[in-house]
Amino acid sequence: MNKNIRTTKIRWTYFTIGLVILAFGISLTIQGRALGIGPWDVFHYGLFKQFGLTIGTWSIIAGISIVVLTSLFYRQWPRIGTILNMVLIGVFIDIFNWILVEPETLSMQIFVFITGTVIMALGIGVYVAPDLGAGPRDSFMLMLSDVLGWKVSTSRNVMEVTVALLGWLLQGPVGVGTVFIALMLGTMVGYSLPFAKSTMNFFMKKGEQNENINKGPLWSNNND
Numbered sequence: 654m655n656k657n658i659r660t661t662k663i664r665w666t667y668f669t670i671g672l673v674i675l676a677f678g679i680s681l682t683i684q685g686r687a688l689g690i691g692p693w694d695v696f697h698y699g700l701f702k703q704f705g706l707t708i709g710t711w712s713i714i715a716g717i718s719i720v721v722l723t724s725l726f727y728r729q730w731p732r733i734g735t736i737l738n739m740v741l742i743g744v745f746i747d748i749f750n751w752i753l754v755e756p757e758t759l760s761m762q763i764f765v766f767i768t769g770t771v772i773m774a775l776g777i778g779v780y781v782a783p784d785l786g787a788g789p790r791d792s793f794m795l796m797l798s799d800v801l802g803w804k805v806s807t808s809r810n811v812m813e814v815t816v817a818l819l820g821w822l823l824q825g826p827v828g829v830g831t832v833f834i835a836l837m838l839g840t841m842v843g844y845s846l847p848f849a850k851s852t853m854n855f856f857m858k859k860g861e862q863n864e865n866i867n868k869g870p871l872w873s874n875n876n877d
Contacts, residue, residue, distance in 0.1 A: 659857070660857055663783075663853060663856055663857055664783035664784075664785060664853070665783070665785070667779055667780070667782055667783045667849065667853050668734060668737075668779075668780050668783045668785045669737075669741070669780075670779055670780075671776050671777070671778070671779030671780025671781070671782070671849070672737070672738060672741045672742055672745065672776065672780050673741075673745055673776070674772060674775055674776030674779055674780075675742060675772075675773055675776025675777055675779075675780060676741070676742050676744075676745030676746045676748075676749060676776070677745070677749050677769075677772055677776070678769045678770065678771070678772030678773030678774075678775070678776050679691070679694055679742075679746055679749075679769070679773060680745075680746055680749035680750050680753055680769070681749075681753065681765050681766070681768055681769025681772060682694065682765075682766050682769035682770060682773065682830065682834070683698065683708065683746075683750060683769075684750075684753050684754075684755050684756060684762070684765050684766075684769070685756065685761075685762040685763065685764075685765040685766030685767075685769060685830070686698070686762075686766075686826040686830075687759065687762045687826070687828070688762065688763065688766045688828050688829055688830030688833075689826050689827050689828025689829060689830035689831035689832070689833075690825075690826055690830060690831060690834070691773075691831065691834040691835070691838070692813035692814070692816050692817035692820070692831060692834070692835055693712075693715070693790060693813070693816050694708070694712075694820075694825075695816070695817050695820030695821065695825035695826060695827050695831060696711075696715070696816040696817070696819050696820035696823070696825060697711040697712045697715065697820075697825075698820065698825040698826060699819070699820040699821070699822070699823025699824055699825030700715075700823060702823065702824055702825065703823050703824065707747045707750075708746055708747065708750060709742075709743035709744060709745070709746035709747030709748075709750070710743060710747070711743075712742060712743040712746060713739060713740055713743035713744075715789075716738075716739030716740075716742075716743065716788075716789040716790075717739065717789075719789040719790060719792065719793045720735060720736070720739060720789045720792070722793070722796070723789070723792045723793055723796050726796050726799075726800075727796070731786070731789075731792075732785065732786035732787075733785070733786060734783075734785030734786020734787075735786035735787060735788065735789060735792065736786075737786070738780070738786060738787075738788045738789065739788070739789050742788075766830050770830075770833065770834055770837065770838065770841070771841065773834075773838060773841075774838055774841030774842050774844075774845045775845045775849075777838075777842045777845065777846070778842055778844075778845025778846040778847075778848060778849040779845070779849045781842075781846055781849070782846060782849035782850045782853050783853065790812070793812065794808045794809050794812055795808070797811070797812060809839075810835075813835050814835075817831055817835075
């Protein structure tokens with residue numbers, strides 16, 4: 654297999670698996686929502702509660718709005734990875750929300766919520782590692798930074814506080830878990846992203862080594 658094709662397949666595989674993992678983590682936190690959920694998910698949940706549809710559908714609608722806005726601002730088409738991120742996460746959230754059973758006890762909700770947060774961090778690391786396109790909300794954060802001259806960290810904090818407040822006004826589940834995700838998720842991704850990059854590079858090099866081994870005898874026979 655051509656090296657570039659193999660590398661591309663591995664990168665897209667990581668990207669897709671990362672989105673599935675991220676959506677699974679989000680759905681787990683939604684099941685443990687007695688503690689509150691992530692700022693953007695509070696917003697999506699509030700929209701779902703007030704206007705119907707599904708949480709995943711509102712995630713897609715919000716993503717479309719952000720992609721259109723950032724594309725107009727930067728005057729460029731969004732990357733294919735950004736579009737897939739926007740659509741697939743919403744679809745997978747709805748699938749997992751349909752499959753998962755809400756825990757009955759507070760202790761189980763806490764366990765499910767914390768597990769979901771860790772899985773979210775892993776999913777973000779895995780889907781970001783191939784560098785195939787930032788998610789719509791990350792692009793919006795960068796746009797705020799460019800427009801207002803803020804640090805990226807400031808833009809992120811203002812953005813997440815704002816959407817959490819809007820979600821709360823829509824009766825979305827805000828709580829200590831919302832603060833926990835806002836403060837700790839980035840730190841967790843700081844560990845998951847290097848891990849994801851190292852494993853992805855390992856598989857790329859492993860595939861190249863296997864291909865060289867398989868080619869060896871053929872090249873030897875041809876040279877003989």
